[in-house]
Amino acid sequence: MNSFExxxxxxxxxxxxxxINKLPDEIKRLESxxxxxxxxxxxSGESHGELLxxxxxxxxxxxxxxxxxxxMHTPTSVTEQALHSLKSQDADCIISIGGGSVVxxxxxxxIRTGLKHICLPTTYSGSEMTxxxxxxxxxxxxxxxxxxxxxxxxxxxxxxxxxxxxxxCSTSGVNAIAHAVESLYAKNANPITxxxxxxGVKTLAEALPAIVQDPTxxxxxxxxxxxxxxxxxxxxxxxxALHHKLCHTLGGSFGLPHAETHTIVLPHALSYNxxxxxxxxxxxxxxxxxxxxxxxxxxxxxxxKLGVSRALKDYGMEEEDVDKATEIAMGVQYANxxxxxxxxIRELIRRAWAGEAAR
Ligand code: NAD
Numbered sequence: 366m367n368s369f370e371x372x373x374x375x376x377x378x379x380x381x382x383x384x385i386n387k388l389p390d391e392i393k394r395l396e397s398x399x400x401x402x403x404x405x406x407x408x409s410g411e412s413h414g415e416l417l418x419x420x421x422x423x424x425x426x427x428x429x430x431x432x433x434x435x436x437m438h439t440p441t442s443v444t445e446q447a448l449h450s451l452k453s454q455d456a457d458c459i460i461s462i463g464g465g466s467v468v469x470x471x472x473x474x475x476i477r478t479g480l481k482h483i484c485l486p487t488t489y490s491g492s493e494m495t496x497x498x499x500x501x502x503x504x505x506x507x508x509x510x511x512x513x514x515x516x517x518x519x520x521x522x523x524x525x526x527x528x529x530x531x532x533x534c535s536t537s538g539v540n541a542i543a544h545a546v547e548s549l550y551a552k553n554a555n556p557i558t559x560x561x562x563x564x565g566v567k568t569l570a571e572a573l574p575a576i577v578q579d580p581t582x583x584x585x586x587x588x589x590x591x592x593x594x595x596x597x598x599x600x601x602x603x604x605x606a607l608h609h610k611l612c613h614t615l616g617g618s619f620g621l622p623h624a625e626t627h628t629i630v631l632p633h634a635l636s637y638n639x640x641x642x643x644x645x646x647x648x649x650x651x652x653x654x655x656x657x658x659x660x661x662x663x664x665x666x667x668x669x670k671l672g673v674s675r676a677l678k679d680y681g682m683e684e685e686d687v688d689k690a691t692e693i694a695m696g697v698q699y700a701n702x703x704x705x706x707x708x709x710i711r712e713l714i715r716r717a718w719a720g721e722a723a724r
Contacts, residue, residue, distance in 0.1 A: 366556065369553075369554075369555035369556070370553065370555070371555050371557050371558070371602065372602060373602075374494065374495070374496060374512075374515050374598070374601050374602065375515070376493075376494070376515055376516055376517060376518065376519055377391075377517065377518045377519070378518075378519050378520075378521065378594070379391065379518065379519070379520045379521070380521045380591070380594070381521070381522070381523075382522060382523050382524055382583075382587070383522065383524060384520050384521065384522040385416070385417070385420055385485065385520060385522045385524065385525065386420060387520065388417070388420055388421070388460070388483070388485070388520060389420065389421060389423075389424030389426055391483055391518050391520065392421075392426060392458060392460075392483065394518070395458055395481040395483070395517060395518065397457045397458035397481055398426065398457060399426075399427070399428070399429045399455060399456055399457045399458070400421070400426070400428055400429065400456060400457070400458045400459065400460045400483070401428065401429045401430050401431075401432065401451055401454060401456035401458075401459055401460070402414050402417050402418065402428050402430070402431045402432070402460050402462065403432050403434075403435055403447070403459060403460065403461040403462070403463070403467050403470050403471050403474070404431065404432070404433045404435065404461075404462055404463050404467055405433070405435045405436070405463040405464065405466050405467050406433055406434055406435060406436055407433075411433055413462045413463060413485075413487065413525070414431040414433055414462070416462075417431075417460060417462055417485075418431065428460075429454040429455055429456035429457075430450065430451075430454040430456065432447055432450055432451075434446065434447055434470070435461075435463060435466045435467040435469065435470040436466055437466045437616075437622065437623060438466075438469075438499070438500075438501040438506060438616055438617060438620075438623070439466070439469035439470060439472075439473055439498070439499060439500045439501060440500070440501045440502070441473075441500050441501070441502045443470065444470060444473040444474065444477070444500070447470060447473075447474055448474060448477055448478070451474055451478065456480065457480065457481075458480050458481040458482070458483065459471050459474055459475050459478075459480050459481070459482045459483070460482075460483045460484075460485070461482065461483075461484050461485070461516075462484075462485040462487065462525070463485075463486075463487050463488075464486070464487055464488035464490055464537070465486075465488060465490030465491075465492040465623065468484050468486060468490065468492040468493050468516070469492060469498065469499065469500075471484060471516065472492070472498045472514045472516065473498060473500060475513075475514070475516070476498060476511060476513055476514050479513075481517045481518075482516040482517055482518075483516065483517060483518045483519075483520065484516045484518070484519045484520070485519075485520045485521075485522065485525060486519065486521065486525075486590075486593075487525045487526050487528075487529060488526070488529060488533065488537040488593075488624070489534070489537040489538050489540065489541040489569075489589060489590065489592075489593030489596075490537060490540060490541070490593075490597075490623070490624070491540075491541050491544050491593055491594070491596050491597025491598075491600045491601075492597070493516050493519045493597060494515075494519070494594065494597030494598050494600065494601045495510075495514075495515065495597065495600050495601035496510050496511055496512050496513075496514045496515040496601060497509070497510045497514065497600075497601070498510075498511075498514045499613065499617075501617050504617065504618055505617055505618065506613050506614075506616060506617025506618075508613065515601070519594075521590050521591075521594060523583060523586050523587040523590050526586050526589075526590055527581075527583065527586060529586075531576060531577055531580050532673065533624065534573065534576050534577075534580075534586075534589065535573055535576075535577060535628070535671040535672075535673050536622075536624035536625045536627070536628045536673055537593075537624045538569045538572070538573040538589055538592075538593065538671075539569075539573075539624070539627060539628040539631060539667075539668070539671070539673070540623065540624040540627040540628065541565065541569055541592065541593040541596035541597065542565070542566050542569050542570070542596060542631070543608055543609070543612075543627045543631045544565075544596040544597065544599050544600035544603075544605075544609075545561070545562035545563070545565040545566045545595070545596040545599045546562070546566070546608070546631065546635060546649060547599075547603065547605045547606055547607075547608050547609055548561075548562045548599035548600070548602070548603035548605075549562050549563075549642075549645040549648065549649060550606065550638065550641075550642045550645045550702045551603035551604045551605065551606065552604050552606075552700040553602075553603060553604050554603065557602075558598075558599050558602050558603050559648070561595045561596075561598050561599050562595070562596070562599045563648060563649075563651075563652050564592075564595055565592045565593070565594075565595035565596035565599065566592075566596070566649065566652050566653065567592075567652035568588050568589070568591060568592030568595070569588075569589055569592035569593065569596070570652065570653050570654060570663075570667055571585075571588065571654070572585045572586070572588035572589035572592060573585075573589060573667070573670075573671055574667070574670040574671065575588075576589060577670065577671055577672065604699075604700060606638070606699060606700060606701040606702065607634050607637065607638060607701045607703075607705070608627075608630060608631060608634035608635070610694065610697055610699055611630055611634060611690075611694055611710075611713075611714070612626050612627050612630055614690055614693045614694050614697070615630070615677065615682070615690060618689070618690065618693055619681075619682055619686055619689075619690065620681075621677060621680050621681070621682060622680055625673075625674065625680060626677065626680070628668065628673050628674075629674065629675055629676065629677055629717050629720075630677075630713075630717050631664060632661055632664045632665060632668070632722075632723030633713045633714075633716050633717045633723045634713065635649075635660065635661060635664065635723070636661050636713075636723045636724060637703060637709060637710070637713050638701065638702050638703050639660075639661065640703060641702040641703035642702050642703075646659075646660045647660075649663070650662075650663055653666070653667060654666070654667075655667075661723050661724065664723070665722060665723065674720070675720040675721075675722070676717075676718065676719060676720025677717050677718045677720075678718050678719065678720065679720070682718055684718065686718075687711065687714050687715050687718050688711070690714050691707065691710055691711040691714055694710055694714070695707055695710060
């Protein structure tokens with residue numbers, strides 16, 4: 366076995382149906398008593414905030430406030446606004462409930478204030494498992510990593526995900542798969558993250574089509590949440606490469622939606638890297654049903670079953686943005702198993718833009 370280094374990110378996980386009811390104990394465990402609740406703007410945000418406030422009220426904990434303001438890609442302008450409210454409300458810990466956008470705002474506030482952070486994720490983004498914060502300022506996404514960004518406690522309660530629409534389940538689940546895929550060929554890949562990645566992909570590749578077939582299938586939703594947790598651990602412990610960098614460029618510079626972009630780009634990014642990673646491709650194929658030994662085919666089969674959009678142009682990306690995205694992507698240096706060749710990267714982005722199948 367090759368030698369390797371593996372850093373375990375020290376966060377606490379409470380997993381299981383109805384575990385939202387353990388929140389009051391988790392707040393006390395962190396020696397806090399006056400949490401501020403963060404939710405996303407619109408959709409499920411307000412109902413999640415009310416749900417949490419009720420759980421806290423039953424335990425005689427009064428929230429310092431509820432902020433329904435998180436939006437995608439963590440714009441610093443929103444964080445500044447939230448910080449202002451937080452300071453005027455005398456909170457002693459942060460609770461984020463929602464998808465990666467809310468978790469992102471929680472991280473941005475926690476790193477700025479030093480307050481403890483409890484997350485209740487309701488999508489499969491995996492952000493809650495990482496010490497990484499991506500923030501958008503003036504149309505550019507800047508990412509930083511700091512152990513203090515990692516949330517202190519994560520409560521995975523499947524019941525909070527039951528309202529997640531099937532299309533978001535699918536794209537968010539493939540976003541999670543992307544974390545695991547890139548960890549397999551990360552420059553710091555190791556047997557532990559490989560194991561987590563393959564189990565995560567296998568679990569999600571089984572659970573997501575089951576959710577599409579029957580959105581009320583609670584056991585499939587719980588499996589998907591478990592798989593997403595494992596994939597999130599991979600994201601938090603591995604150096605991401607081409608796929609994530611491209612998605613950051615596309616999301617931050619062209620305002621494309623996060624999980625949908627990951628879903629469209631993943632087969633193309635993997636196809637670009639495939640010649641440099643034959644062993645990883647074989648392992649990945651072994652956990653993707655219908656792959657017949659070909660991981661790209663396995664992903665195509667999965668995306669077909671999920672019925673998700675395959676074209677970035679469906680989300681408003683213009684054809685002329687293909688060249689701009691290529692320039693930005695080529696300007697960022699990072700480790701990738703295959704050298705970045707401009708023509709190949711442009712073709713990858715063009716195919717993803719047009720919605721052509723990866724091969
Ligand atoms: P999101 O948080 O914006 O959620 C997507 C949509 O789903 C929103 O409209 C939201 O209101 C809705 N939603 C969430 N939970 C719901 C529920 N239970 N029922 C009904 N609707 C629900 O999107 P996301 O894909 O979860 O996260 C994307 C963000 O997270 C991006 O900003 C991305 O950069 C960030 N992210 C960061 C990391 C990291 O490690 N730093 C990792 C992954 C994602």
